[in-house]
Amino acid sequence: MTTPSIGFTDERLPNGLRVIVAEEHLAPVAAVCIWYNVGSKHEVEGKTGFAHLFEHVMFQGSRHVAKTEHMSLVQAAGGTMNGTTWLDRTNYFETMPSHQLELALWLEADRMATLLDALNQANLDNQREVVKNEKRSSYDNRPYGQWFHKLQAHVFPAPHPYNHPTIGSMEDLDAASIDDVAAFFCTYYAPNNAVLAIAGDVDPAQTRAWVERYFGSIPANPAIPPLGDLSLPPTLGGEVREVVEDRVPLARHYFGFRAPPFGDPRSDALELAAQILAGGKGSRLYRRLVRDDRVAQDVAFFSLGLIGGASIVVGQATVRPGVALDVVERAYEDELERLGREPVTDDELARARALIETYELEALQRVDERADRLAMYATLLDDPDMINRQLDRYLAVTAADIQAVAAEFLRPDNRVVLTYVPAAENESEDTAA
Amino acid sequence: MTLEEILAWRPSSGLPRAYQFPGFERAILPSGMQVLAVHLPGRPLVAANLIVRQGASDEPAPVGGVTVLAARALTEGTERYPGLELIEASERLGATLHAEASWDAFSASVDVAAPRLRAALELLAELVVHPTFPEEDVARLRDERLNDLLQARAEPRRRVEQAFAASIYTSDSPYARPAAGDEDTVRQLGRDQVTRIHRAVLDPAQTALVVGGDLSGLDLPGMAADVFGALGAAPEGRRDGATVTVPLARSSIDRTIVRVYNRPGSVQSEVRIGHIGLRRSVPDFHAVQVMAAILGGLFNSRLQMNLREEKGYTYGVGAGFEMRRGAGPFAVRTAVHTAVTVPAIAESLAELRKIRDTRVTDAELAAARDFLVGVFPLRFETPGAVVAALGGLFVHSLPDDELARYRRLVEAVTVEDVQTAARDHIDPERVAIVVVGDADAIARDLEAAAFGELDIVREEVGAEADDLADAAEGEAE
Numbered sequence: 001m002t003t004p005s006i007g008f009t010d011e012r013l014p015n016g017l018r019v020i021v022a023e024e025h026l027a028p029v030a031a032v033c034i035w036y037n038v039g040s041k042h043e044v045e046g047k048t049g050f051a052h053l054f055e056h057v058m059f060q061g062s063r064h065v066a067k068t069e070h071m072s073l074v075q076a077a078g079g080t081m082n083g084t085t086w087l088d089r090t091n092y093f094e095t096m097p098s099h100q101l102e103l104a105l106w107l108e109a110d111r112m113a114t115l116l117d118a119l120n121q122a123n124l125d126n127q128r129e130v131v132k133n134e135k136r137s138s139y140d141n142r143p144y145g146q147w148f149h150k151l152q153a154h155v156f157p158a159p160h161p162y163n164h165p166t167i168g169s170m171e172d173l174d175a176a177s178i179d180d181v182a183a184f185f186c187t188y189y190a191p192n193n194a195v196l197a198i199a200g201d202v203d204p205a206q207t208r209a210w211v212e213r214y215f216g217s218i219p220a221n222p223a224i225p226p227l228g229d230l231s232l233p234p235t236l237g238g239e240v241r242e243v244v245e246d247r248v249p250l251a252r253h254y255f256g257f258r259a260p261p262f263g264d265p266r267s268d269a270l271e272l273a274a275q276i277l278a279g280g281k282g283s284r285l286y287r288r289l290v291r292d293d294r295v296a297q298d299v300a301f302f303s304l305g306l307i308g309g310a311s312i313v314v315g316q317a318t319v320r321p322g323v324a325l326d327v328v329e330r331a332y333e334d335e336l337e338r339l340g341r342e343p344v345t346d347d348e349l350a351r352a353r354a355l356i357e358t359y360e361l362e363a364l365q366r367v368d369e370r371a372d373r374l375a376m377y378a379t380l381l382d383d384p385d386m387i388n389r390q391l392d393r394y395l396a397v398t399a400a401d402i403q404a405v406a407a408e409f410l411r412p413d414n415r416v417v418l419t420y421v422p423a424a425e426n427e428s429e430d431t432a433a
Numbered sequence: 434m435t436l437e438e439i440l441a442w443r444p445s446s447g448l449p450r451a452y453q454f455p456g457f458e459r460a461i462l463p464s465g466m467q468v469l470a471v472h473l474p475g476r477p478l479v480a481a482n483l484i485v486r487q488g489a490s491d492e493p494a495p496v497g498g499v500t501v502l503a504a505r506a507l508t509e510g511t512e513r514y515p516g517l518e519l520i521e522a523s524e525r526l527g528a529t530l531h532a533e534a535s536w537d538a539f540s541a542s543v544d545v546a547a548p549r550l551r552a553a554l555e556l557l558a559e560l561v562v563h564p565t566f567p568e569e570d571v572a573r574l575r576d577e578r579l580n581d582l583l584q585a586r587a588e589p590r591r592r593v594e595q596a597f598a599a600s601i602y603t604s605d606s607p608y609a610r611p612a613a614g615d616e617d618t619v620r621q622l623g624r625d626q627v628t629r630i631h632r633a634v635l636d637p638a639q640t641a642l643v644v645g646g647d648l649s650g651l652d653l654p655g656m657a658a659d660v661f662g663a664l665g666a667a668p669e670g671r672r673d674g675a676t677v678t679v680p681l682a683r684s685s686i687d688r689t690i691v692r693v694y695n696r697p698g699s700v701q702s703e704v705r706i707g708h709i710g711l712r713r714s715v716p717d718f719h720a721v722q723v724m725a726a727i728l729g730g731l732f733n734s735r736l737q738m739n740l741r742e743e744k745g746y747t748y749g750v751g752a753g754f755e756m757r758r759g760a761g762p763f764a765v766r767t768a769v770h771t772a773v774t775v776p777a778i779a780e781s782l783a784e785l786r787k788i789r790d791t792r793v794t795d796a797e798l799a800a801a802r803d804f805l806v807g808v809f810p811l812r813f814e815t816p817g818a819v820v821a822a823l824g825g826l827f828v829h830s831l832p833d834d835e836l837a838r839y840r841r842l843v844e845a846v847t848v849e850d851v852q853t854a855a856r857d858h859i860d861p862e863r864v865a866i867v868v869v870g871d872a873d874a875i876a877r878d879l880e881a882a883a884f885g886e887l888d889i890v891r892e893e894v895g896a897e898a899d900d901l902a903d904a905a906e907g908e909a910e
Contacts, residue, residue: 026475027813027814028449028451063440067742071732071733076803077807078804099450103443103444103446114440126745130745136768137701141700142589210444213439249583250580250584280529281508290573291570297577297584350525354524354525354527355527358527358546361546362544365478365816
């Protein structure tokens with residue numbers, strides 16, 4: 001198969017906005033994606049959850065756009081849109097029929113330039129309640145709901161800013177004020193702290209002209225405070241264990257490992273390792289724990305790339321009823337350690353490479369994914385061309401690379417083991433026992 | 434110009450580029466199997482889906498879940514590729530084989546680079562036609578489903594969906610149970626039932642192979658005839674010539690009922706409000722789409738604007754019709770802070786009444802219509818999406834131009850059509866209101882609100898879980 005070759009332009013407006021345009025006319029569709037270099041890692045104690053709450057406020061109107069009108073205008077134009085917040089960044093995106101591109105650019109510019117004109121206490125209070133309900137439905141009211149929050153706290157001990165959840169705490173959400181919103185906006189939502197990527201059925205010259213028109217005179221913030229030193233020791237230096245009782249019917253082990261930062265070549269080897277360990281029915285963990293030994297209901301293993309000192313690798317195995325917890329844990333850990341002891345077979349490596357190649361090409365078929373990845377690589381690595389090199393990097397990973405990265409990171413003294421067990425909470429369980 | 438002058442001027446749209454849903458070619462093999470091929474230049478990853486118009490709603494009630502189990506067990510090996518060899522062979526092609534069953538259909542699919550399409554189709558045919566269904570693998574997958582049912586009970590979102598379906602359909606309607614079966618039926622499933630249902634569903638006259646992507650230089654009908662020839666020989670027990678049936682969907686409610694499934698300490702109530710909805714073949718399909726978008730489909734739908742943007746009761750609320758070969762459910766779906774459970778239900782019911790009682794505004798109609806028409810090209814950007822849409826046409830026996838004419842028919846919908854659709858298909862005075870939440874916190878308010886007959890289910894989830902776990906484990910060993 002052919003490796004991707006996505007042509008794009010990459011330039012900066014005088015106010016610092018980085019603009020990336022990738023033209024491609026297969027479908028009459030254009031994607032706009034803007035990444036702000038601000039995430040929950042920029043939050044300070046007592047103000048957790050703020051970056052995400054702010055993302056909601058971005059849909060509450062600006063000087064020329066009424067509350068929720070952003071969604072109305074995009075949808076009436078036949079587009080889709082949303083925003084997401086994560087540890088490192090916040091992004092906003094619209095996918096539009098290509099003749100509606102200018103509308104999306106104007107909407108993003110208006111809120112970057114004039115958000116505070118529309119900010120009021122009622123809208124903030126309303127979105128605070130929405131976000132508290134998001135926290136309830138995504139985490140608090142779900143079985144195993146806090147697993148990632150617990151893993152991140154162990155893999156990134158305080159005071160590292162990856163320690164706290166992006167969704168924040170109820171207390172901090174309650175405490176967020178209009179002044180906080182205004183200060184956050186003035187500090188971080190400046191053109192020199194953003195990357196604007198546009199991909200798809202566009203005329204690059206016309207697109208650049210629109211971008212200059214709408215964004216060109218938004219003032220930069222020359223005083224964006226730098227984050228402190230986020231560096232971390234490469235590994236945890238000892239195993240961390242926690243057992244959680246929860247209203248769950250099946251016990252489940254979660255595993256966490258500290259891993260190299262996003263963009264480190266060892267991350268590519270970890271991606272291949274993840275495919276070989278848990279990528280579908282042909283993978284090692286599935287084969288052994290689910291299929292052959294029949295001790296696990298399901299397994300997972302994947303990495304989440306982060307730039308602030310280290311990434312996190314996450315594993316999961318749900319324990320089948322009647323199976324001892326440590327049987328599942330030992331089998332899971334044994335497969336990870338085996339990866340560090342001996343090289344994977346040629347066939348395993350070939351299968352993993354072939355699948356990753358398909359997944360990459362599949363993802364890059366869509367213009368929204370192209371725009372998102374260009375903005376991501378520019379924001380996190382200052383290297384948007386990584387979109388064209390990432391697949392080659394994966395395909396170049398050798399068995400020795402996988403063995404080395406597994407030996408270095410998938411080891412007991414770099415491991416968090418978080419075990420959810422069914423809570424013994426009602427009388428019937430006592431009588432049944 | 435100043436920034437203010439620039440931003441004060443809202444851009445107007447450019448000229449839309451012409452768009453048509455891609456045309457497709459149909460070939461019919463001697464066996465009666467259809468081949469639908471859609472050529473999408475510049476799309477080297479090809480999506481292929483073999484789809485049979487036989488699904489979970491066609492299976493006998495005592496073996497509920499067997500079709501889904503059979504689909505899951507397809508990848509457990511074939512005569513030529515025992516065990517995981519089939520999976521490994523497909524992975525060498527960079528292709529993932531996937532099989533599944535829904536209420537309406539049984540399907541197996543693969544995405545692969547065009548040069549390897551033939552090799553991938555050979556594996557797909559092997560998987561569909563010659564599975565061996567090893568006894569112990571079928572038993573393992575059955576036990577995984579039983580464990581999954583335990584998980585579903587503990588997950589409020591899944592629990593409320595099951596309870597809602599069981600509340601609106603009579604127990605002799607297949608849709609009253611989960612498509613993958615419930616504890617009583619799944620426990621009895623094994624290799625024999627799976628083998629029998631597999632033979633029964635594989636009728637070439639009810640089967641289509643849908644392939645989309647850059648097919649230049651490929652003789653797809655010829656390839657399909659070679660690869661799927663084995664489907665022509667009818668094994669014993671096949672439902673040959675079976676017509677596609679309309680599953681029974683009978684309402685079990687004739688007045689509003691309220692059912693609360695107690696989950697002590699829940700910080701939110703998972704709420705479903707609705708009744709039996711519509712079949713995909715409903716004549717006013719397009720008016721229903723527009724009406725449902727205004728009520729609960731758009732981001733700024735009436736329900737969202739009320740419950741989320743005005744009241745802050747929820748992170749999200751939606752409403753819509755799940756249209757199947759038979760009449761699937763109509764439901765308002767949301768999760769709300771426990772303390773506002775009753776007002777959230779009251780507001781939802783008020784919106785259901787309002788969309789019937791008063792006409793939507795021209796602006797509301799335009800917003801929904803323009804979204805559905807405008808978003809159409811976005812929906813079909815990739816071969817996988819085009820193939821899925823064509824598969825839907827086949828499953829529901831819709832005319833070939835259904836997608837080509839979709840936008841024209843949506844554009845023709847009027848405010849009167851919307852109101853008629855609401856009046857014909859939504860009945861707020863006869864709904865099931867099903868809640869999974871903290872009964873002690875909400876029962877008194879629910880009683881006082883008197884939405885309908887209140888029934889509080891305080892089953893001991895823990896005890897049931899233990900029983901089931903023992904049963905699952907007992908049969909596994």
